[in-house]
Amino acid sequence: MNDTTDQTFESYDIQQLLRLLPHRYPFLLVDRIVEARADEYGVGIKNVTVNEPHFQGHFPVRPVMPGVLLIEAMAQTAGALCVASQKTGAPGVVYLMTIDKAKFRRPVVPGDQVRFHMTRTAKKRNMWWFRGEARVDGALVCEAEVSAMLVRE
Numbered sequence: 001m002n003d004t005t006d007q008t009f010e011s012y013d014i015q016q017l018l019r020l021l022p023h024r025y026p027f028l029l030v031d032r033i034v035e036a037r038a039d040e041y042g043v044g045i046k047n048v049t050v051n052e053p054h055f056q057g058h059f060p061v062r063p064v065m066p067g068v069l070l071i072e073a074m075a076q077t078a079g080a081l082c083v084a085s086q087k088t089g090a091p092g093v094v095y096l097m098t099i100d101k102a103k104f105r106r107p108v109v110p111g112d113q114v115r116f117h118m119t120r121t122a123k124k125r126n127m128w129w130f131r132g133e134a135r136v137d138g139a140l141v142c143e144a145e146v147s148a149m150l151v152r153e
Contacts, residue, residue: 026052040119042081044080095149097148
């Protein structure tokens with residue numbers, strides 16, 4: 001009997017993320033994937049530090065992580081899940097296609113650890129749709145729906 005309800009989670013450290021994603025400093029915005037279940041669900045983390053370049057101008061007196069970077073980190077978390085789920089051939093690159101229903105609930109500041117919870121809501125051929133939440137200490141800071149497309153190069 002084939003059990004399709006496997007609840008085993010994988011994790012990906014920074015070295016594995018560097019193989020899965022084309023992003024590099026200063027634009028790799030996920031430090032680790034702490035939970036991954038194929039391309040169905042995953043949790044990425046970002047440890048926010050004051051040394052990040054965007055804080056020089058956003059805002060010098062009171063640094064706040066730009067909301068667009070929270071969305072990008074959500075997309076990178078989802079993208080890593082998509083690429084990791086490809087078991088054969090060259091994995092390709094995942095491109096962000098849409099952002100919908102984005103809401104920002106509270107600022108993210110240096111010292112925060114953000115957890116990006118991404119849940120696949122649909123998949124068709126080489127396209128995925130995800131619902132995402134970004135949380136700091138369990139509190140919702142950002143939410144959005146994103147779609148992505150895998151392009152083999």
